Amino acid sequence: MKLRKPQDLGRGFNLFWAGQTVSVVGDRITVFVVPTLMIFVLHASALQVGVVAMAQYLGIPLLGPIAGVLVDRWDKRRTMLVCDLLRLAAVLVIPLAYWLDLLSTPLLFGCVAVISGATIFFNVGYLIAVPAVVPEDRMVPAYSRLEGSNSVAEVAGPSIAAGLYSALGVGALVVDAASYLISATCFRYMQPWGERTVVEGTVWERLTAGFRMNWADPVLRRVVLAAVTLNSGGPIFVTVLPVLAYRGLGVSVGQFGAAMSVGAVGALTGAVVAPRISRRLGLGRTLAWSLLLHCLVGLGVLAAPALPAVLVIAVTMGCYGFFMSCINVCSAPTRQSRMSAEHQGVMHAAFRTVTWGVIPLAALVGGVAVSALTDPLGILDAARWVMAGGTLLAACSFLPALGIQSRLDAAAREAQPQAADAEPEPRSKSEPESKSEPESKSEPEPRSKSEPEPESALTESAP
Numbered sequence: 271m272k273l274r275k276p277q278d279l280g281r282g283f284n285l286f287w288a289g290q291t292v293s294v295v296g297d298r299i300t301v302f303v304v305p306t307l308m309i310f311v312l313h314a315s316a317l318q319v320g321v322v323a324m325a326q327y328l329g330i331p332l333l334g335p336i337a338g339v340l341v342d343r344w345d346k347r348r349t350m351l352v353c354d355l356l357r358l359a360a361v362l363v364i365p366l367a368y369w370l371d372l373l374s375t376p377l378l379f380g381c382v383a384v385i386s387g388a389t390i391f392f393n394v395g396y397l398i399a400v401p402a403v404v405p406e407d408r409m410v411p412a413y414s415r416l417e418g419s420n421s422v423a424e425v426a427g428p429s430i431a432a433g434l435y436s437a438l439g440v441g442a443l444v445v446d447a448a449s450y451l452i453s454a455t456c457f458r459y460m461q462p463w464g465e466r467t468v469v470e471g472t473v474w475e476r477l478t479a480g481f482r483m484n485w486a487d488p489v490l491r492r493v494v495l496a497a498v499t500l501n502s503g504g505p506i507f508v509t510v511l512p513v514l515a516y517r518g519l520g521v522s523v524g525q526f527g528a529a530m531s532v533g534a535v536g537a538l539t540g541a542v543v544a545p546r547i548s549r550r551l552g553l554g555r556t557l558a559w560s561l562l563l564h565c566l567v568g569l570g571v572l573a574a575p576a577l578p579a580v581l582v583i584a585v586t587m588g589c590y591g592f593f594m595s596c597i598n599v600c601s602a603p604t605r606q607s608r609m610s611a612e613h614q615g616v617m618h619a620a621f622r623t624v625t626w627g628v629i630p631l632a633a634l635v636g637g638v639a640v641s642a643l644t645d646p647l648g649i650l651d652a653a654r655w656v657m658a659g660g661t662l663l664a665a666c667s668f669l670p671a672l673g674i675q676s677r678l679d680a681a682a683r684e685a686q687p688q689a690a691d692a693e694p695e696p697r698s699k700s701e702p703e704s705k706s707e708p709e710s711k712s713e714p715e716p717r718s719k720s721e722p723e724p725e726s727a728l729t730e731s732a733p
Contacts, residue, residue: 279412282403282460289456290396291419293354296449298427300361300385302530303435303442304378305512306523307364311373311440316513316644316653318375320637323509325379327629329387334623335480339616341394347457350399353392354454360384361447368440394619401606403460409603410545417541417599432527480620487608489554489677490621493601495670496561497625499663505629506636506660507568510653511583513640514571518650519579529583537591544599554675557600562668564593568661572654604674636660 279287308314308322341349360381367373404412434442484490515521521529548556570586605621636656643652 279404279408279415283400283412285456285460286399286403287415287419289453290416291422292449293453294420294423295427295430296446298423299431299434299442299446302428302431302527303440304364304382306435306516307368307373307440308375308378309512309516310523311368312375314375316510316640316649317637319513320509320634320640322375322378322382323505323633323637324630325382326386327505327626327633328383329390330623330629331627333387333390334619334627337390337394337619337622339480339619341391341398341619342616346395346398346402347460350392350395351454351457353388353395354450354457356388357385357392358447358450358454360388361443361450365440365443373440390622393622398618400602409606410548410599413599413602414541414545417544417595418538420537420541420595420598422538428527428530432524435523480616481624483617484620484624489608489674489681490605490617492670492674492677493557493605494621494624496557496667497601497621498628499667499670500561500565501625501629501664502632503565503660503662503664503666505632506639507657507664509633509636510640510657510660511571513649514574514653514657515579515583518653519574521579521583525580526583529580530587532584532588536588537595540592540595541599544596547596548600552675552678553600553604554671554678556596557604557674558668558671560593560596560600561671562665564590564597565661565665565667567593568664569658571657574654575650604678632660 304322305319308319312318314322363381364373364378367377400412400416401409430445431442434445438444484494512526515526515529516523544556551559567586567589570582570589573586574582605617639656639659640649640652643656647655
C-alpha cells in the first residue's frame with residue numbers, strides 16, 4: 271500500500287482547522303473539570319450535577335431559533351471571533367470565583383449557560399464556514415479532519431485535564447481560556463468569508479422558514495427525527511457517567527481521565543475510516559447503522575464491577591466514540607447537500623434548536639432518575655440502570671434513519687438524466703456540418719395539450 275499525501279484544502283480551512291483543534295482540546299478540559307469540581311469540591315448531588323449539565327444546552331431552545339437568522343445577517347467570521355472571546359471570559363470567571371471563595375453551583379450554572387449561548391451562535395457559523403472555505407467535492411475530507419481533531423481532543427483531553435487538575439486544581443481552566451484566544455487569533459488572520467447575507471423576508475419569516483425546510487425535505491425530516499431520538503437518551507448516559515465512575519465504582523480522577531483517553535482512540539479511528547465506510551455503504555446507510563451501534567455499545571457499562579471498572583469504561587467509550595465519529599462525519603454533508611447556500615444558516619439553526627433542544631431535559635432526567643433510585647438500589651445500580659435505559663431509548667434513532675439512503679439514491683438517479691439532458695448531443699461523423707445550408711425559419715411546433723410538461727429540476731422526490 272502506498273501512503274498518499276493528504277489533500278490540501280487551502281489556507282483558509284487550515285487556519286480554521288488549527289484553531290478548532292486547539293479549542294476542542296481546551297473544551298475537554300472544562301467538560302472534565304466542571305463535574306469533578308462539583309463532586310470533590312462542592313460535594314454536589316447527582317441532581318445538581320444534572321442541573322449544571324442541563325445548563326450546557328439550555329440556550330439551544332431559547333437562542334437557537336434566532337441564532338440562524340441573526341448569523342445570516344452578520345459577518346460570520348467576526349461573529350465566531352466574538353463568540354470565542356465571550357467563552358474565554360466565562361471560563362475565566364470559574365477559577366477567579368474559586369480563588370475568591372465565591373464558587374457555587376448557581377455560579378457554575380450561570381457560567382456554563384453563557385458558554386452555551388455563545389457556542390450556539392458559534393456553531394451556526396461553524397457549519398457555514400466549511401462550505402464557505404472548502405469546495406463541495408472536498409466536504410467529506412474536511413469534515414473527516416475536523417472530526418479527527420474532535421477525536422484527538424477526546425483522546426488527549428481527559429488525560430491532559432486530569433494531569434492539569436492534579437497539578438493546578440481549578441487553575442486548569444485557564445488553559446481552556448487560552449485555547450479560545452488561539453482560536454480567535456486564527457479567525458482574525460483568515461481571509462474574509464461569510465459576509466452579511468441580504469435575504470428577503472422578515473426575521474419571523476426567516477425563523478419559521480428554517481423549521482419548514484427541515485420538515486419539508488424527506489431526507490432532512492428523517493435526520494431530524496433520528497437526532498431528536500438520539501438526544502433524548504444519549505445525554506442521560508453522558509451526564510450520569512462521572513457519577514457512576516467516581517461514586518459508584520470508586521474510580522479516581524487520574525484513572526477516569528486515563529480510561530476516557532484510552533477509550534477515545536476509538537473515536538479517532540472512526541473519524542479516519544468513516545469516509546471510506548461512507549463511500550462503500552453510502553452516507554445514509556452508514557449514518558443509520560452507526561446510530562444503532564453507537565447506542566448499543568453503551569450497554570457495556572453493565573459489565574462493571576464484574577470486570578475491572580477502568581477497562582470497562584475505556585472499552586465502552588472507545589466503541590461509543592467510534593460510531594459517534596461516523597455519525598458526525600456523515601450527518602453534516604447529508605444535510606448540506608439538501609440546501610442551497612443562502613438558506614444554510616436558518617436550516618442549521620432550526621435543526622440544532624429541535625434536535626439539541628431536548629438535551630437539557632434529558633440531562634436533567636438523568637440526574638433526577640439517579641437521585642430517585644439511589645435509596646432503593648444504591649448509587650452503583652441506580653447509575654448503571656439509568657444509563658442503560660437512556661442508551662436503549664437512543665437506539666430507537668435507527669428506525670427513522672433507515673429511509674435516508676433510499677431517498678439519497680433516488681435524488682441521485684433524478685439528477686443523472688437532468689445532467690445528461692443539459693449536455694449537447696455529439697454530431698454524427700456521417701453528417702458533416704454544412705455552412706451553406708440556410709437556417710430554418712419555421713416556427714417551433716406547439717406542444718400538444720396531451721403532452722406532459724417537463725419536470726422542473728427543483729422538484730423534490732416525494733417522501
